Structure formats: structure tokens, C-alpha cells
Amino acid sequence: MEQKDEDGILYLSRADVQACAVSPDTLEQGLRQAFLRRAEGRAWSHRKVVIGAGGRNAFRGKGAAMDEPAFGAFKWFGYFPENSRAGLPDFMPTILLNEAETGQLVAILDGIWISEIRTALISLIAARLMARPDSRRIGFLACGAQARSHLEVFCRALPLTEVVAYSRRIETAERFAAAARDRGLRAWAVTDPRAAIAGCDIVVSSIPHGASNTGQLDAGWVEPGTFLASVDLGFGWRRDSLSVFDRTVTDDHEQSSVGPGGTLNYDGPFSAELCELVAGRKPGRESATERNALIFSGTGLADLAAALIIYQAARTKGIGTLLPR
Template identity: 30%
Template sequence: MSCHATADSVREEKQGNMALQIIDRDLVRKLLPMETCIRLMETAMLQTASGTTCQPPRWIIDLPAGEGKCFGLMPGAMADPEIFGAKLTAVYPQNGARGFQSHQGTIVLFEAEIGAPVAVVHGGEVTAIRTAAASGLATRLLANAEAGDLAILGCGEQAREHLVAMSCVRELHRVRLWGRDVERAHAFALANASRSPVPIEVCTSVEQAVRDADLICTVSAAAEPILESVHVADGAHLNVVGSSVAQAAEIGAELVRRARFFVDYRPSALLQAGEFLAAKAAGLVDDSHILAEVGEVLGGSHPGRQSDEEVTIYKSLGISSEDLVCAHYLLQAAQAGNLGSRIDF
């Protein structure tokens, strides 16, 4: 079912009014398993790389409350499926320690025939799943085929989702976890034991966690680097996820310089990828250091990893096409299963 069909069917029900589908957090979790979301990320990344989307870089304002809190708008439009919309999101980095999602917001999806809104989707839950799914796709494309020694730096929501995503794309034989709060890290390991194919080892230092690891996911709220090049083994692949503004960086500039550097969307990375911008400001790299978007590797226009020994980095910022394809899929799935709630609008 397309969004066009949705608009037609709704007009037949009540002329002049549109039905707005409400897809809450629990329904997102039910309908969007990680394997499915990784496939949706293929669509988002391929269309992004092909130039058939309209995705201005995120608009962000810092909130007066400080502590890294900000509010962002991510509008976008896609050609296939023919949809457009926007995510409104508030980012509160300290929420994880309080038991809340760090990203709070909604995705509003519009159909293309008459321009009507057709769905409001829980943005925080979609963001949690699709961010890790994008890392899963990047890992599938860029990590060594035998990679399976995973280090996760951070113990919040994205740590959980990345554990699931990495398990989908590689056979894990070791999982190590580091977090600033050791008690919280142990609690994470206990709560997520069923999501890991092997016991989760809690480490007391970043160096211990990443030693000889060939998969590293940085999913912390760090504003300053927690991981340096000297600690990363040759051949490793990194998903650098936790920092999402130009002023923050989870990894050191020398590690950026050393690695082959890939992104979700080049225009956004040039403006907001804090690790890349810090390395550029230090004179270690220039704009050409961003080798390709993940969609270019997926589509075959860039080779990606070229040797077992090189270090690869996927810098994640998140793009609106990822949210839109998820919202569209969720709308179709909810309608097919007669799930969620609908209101005249």
C-alpha cells in the first residue's frame, strides 16, 4: 500500500477529512525489528547517495537549560516511496541516567497527492532503532568479514540497540562494555544478557574494553574524546555515534586522520561531524578525507574497505530519509494489521 492509496481510501471514508495514524512507542517496537530496519536503511542510504532525496542539514538550537540540551528539526522528501515529512526532536543527553530516552520527539509523515499529514510516529523509538540499524548496515559493508570482538563504549539506549544490530550483521564471539558509571554498566550487562550471544564483560577503562577489538561502537554522551588512536587495533571498524553536534567529539583527531572515514550524508558531516571538524581544525585532514557516504559503498560507486589491516570509521549523524522510510513502513504495517489509533484530521 502506498501513501497515495492511503489518501484515496481515507477520502472515501469521509470526504474532506484525512485520517491521521498515531503510532506510539510500543507499536514502533512491535513492528520495527532490527533486521527489518537494517533493510530499510538500505533504501534510505541508496536514495541519499543517488541524489533523489531532499535533505537539508539538521536545524539545531541550543536550549537555555544548557547541559548539551538542544532542539532540532529534520525535514526531508523522498522519491521512492514518494513521501515527505519532518522529525521534531529534543535531545537531552542526561536522560539515560534518569530512565528516559535521550531523544524525545515525533515524526510527521505526509502523503504526496494532496499534501496531507497521514501519520504521527514516536520519534524517540524510531531514532533508537534506526540509528543502530544504520550502524549495522555500515558494519556489514565496512568491517572485516571475520570481525566479532565487539567493544561498546557507553551503556545507554544506543548501547543496547547497537548490541542487537551488531549481532545481526556479524557473529560475535566477545562483547566488552565500558561506561563512566561502573554500577550502571554492570546493570546494563545484567539487563541485556539475553540480547548478547556471549557474556557481556564489564571493563573499568576504555583501553581495556577496546584492546584488540575489531568492532567498536562509541555510543556515549561524551563531549571530549574518550578514545584515542593508540588504543585501536589495526583492522578495526568503528561506529562513532554518540556525538551529534559540531562541538562534541568522542574520538581523538589522530584516530580520524588514521582511518578511512565514511558518513551517512556528506553535507551534514561537513557541518556537524564533531570528530571530523576537530581533526580538520587541527590541520590533520581536509574535506577530501570523507571518502564516501555509506550509500555509495552499498551502490558500488566506492569500494569501501580495501585491506584487512586498515581502520574504518562510520560517522553517524542521522538523516531524515532514515526516519521517513521507517515512518512509511510503520504506517503500512499498522494499517495492514489494523493496529494503532486513527483520528480524523
């Protein structure tokens, strides 16, 4: 039975979010529509909020709103890089969803799965516009949750045949390569990050912030014709090497401050914002030899679009727990 907003605030746990069984195709369509609204001036975002919590720990937040459907969302999360020692993720987000007619909170959603899938879909939307259409080989620099979500959506959507996996621990890369082979792809692990870049048509970097190999990748290793999705905000790469790209795009100008002390490990400039490519206002690729890059900021607009679709599915299917106002 479909639930009504006035019944209370809908809480969706991680299991609830996944039980909604929303397909990547549906989410991709929702994200594309949100980017189109942004290009039309009908969706808005803001710079990230960052609050230090001692040492490398921090709390962060990002949000967005749009006019149709009229909703806003804010994702709040702690980044605690030592959590792995306790077997916990270093990133455990929660998303607050509000309707934008009165501003009422309508849902609280666990944001872990949403963050993983929406990140991969942002990269996929960019790849459809910035990668060569004949791309067959994809390289992964780091093989954690983000790499797994990218593998899932990319191999479903693009004609990929080969996967090269690099991780700090060869065992992690081997497991990732085995998972890719289970999907019918030819895949292998490497011990040199350059080997996961050479000969690849698409490269996905998701080096964890603060890792020992942060800032060690050289963009000069990227070959002509390759598309890079830098999910790590550029921090996996040497800052001075990122100027090698012919076309560099961000997913959100407001959330992408550049230069020393910026939110991204990049000095600029950007050729465009992703919404401009989606709307056809600026080109994504103009020649087969371009080296193109998306330096990801993690736009709150994608969190809003994905959370709204999950919320609507949960209401239709009667999933979740209603909390009193």
C-alpha cells in the same frame, strides 16, 4: 482493517510503534533501499535545524524526502541533558510523515524506538561493508539505549562471539555484559575505555554529549583492521586523533558539517557517503589492516525509511489512533 489516508492523520504512540512488530531485517532492507535511492539522486535531505533553548538545552530537527514511494518525513526533538535527574530520556523525538504527491500529513509517530533501531541499523549497514568479515569481538564505549540497540541487531546479523563493555559507572557496564551473556555471548565489563578498544574488531562509541568523558578517547588506541561506529558524532573522541583512520565515511553529507563549530567533532575529509558504498560506487574496505570509521550524523533519510515501514505496517494491522484533519 486497512485504514485509508483520507480518514485522517494516524497517530502512533511508542506502544503502537512497537506493536507493529516490524523486524530489524525488514527495517534494514528498507534503509538499504533508501540509501540506494539517494545514490541514484532520488532521495534528498537537508542540514539539521538547531534552536537553542537556554544553557545546554536545544530543539533540533532533521528531514528527508524520496520519490518512490513518494513520502517525506521530519523528526523534531528536544535535547535536554539534565532530564536524567527526573528519570526522563534526554532525547524524545516525534516524527511527522507526509505523502509527497500533495504534501499532506498522514502520520505522527513517537520516534524513540525508531531512532534507536535505525541508528543501530545504519551502523550495521556500514559494518557489513567496512568491518572485516571475520569480526568476532565488539567493544562498547557507553552502555545506554544506543548500545543496547546495537547489541540486538549486531549479534543477530554478524558472527560475533565476544563483547567488552565500558561505561562511566561499572554497574551499568556489568548489566550490559550480563545482557550480552544472556544472548549466548562471552562478555565482560571494564573500567578503562582503552580495554574496550584493544583487541576489538568492531567498536561502537555512544558517549553522551556533555558527559564528563566527552572528547577523551584517543583514536590512536584503535588497532589496524578495526571498524569504528562513532554514534556520538565523533564527540567521544579527541578531534585531532580521528585523522588516524584510513577510511572515514558519513551517512549524510548535508547533515555532516565538519571543522570548528560543525555538527560533527571531526575536521574531515570523508572518503565517501554511506549510500555510495551501498551502491557499490566506492569501496568499504580494501585490506584486512585498514582502520575504518563511520562518523554518524543521524541522517533523516533513515528516519523516513523506518517511519514509512512502521506506518504501512500500522495501516495493515489497524494499529494507532486516527485524528481528524
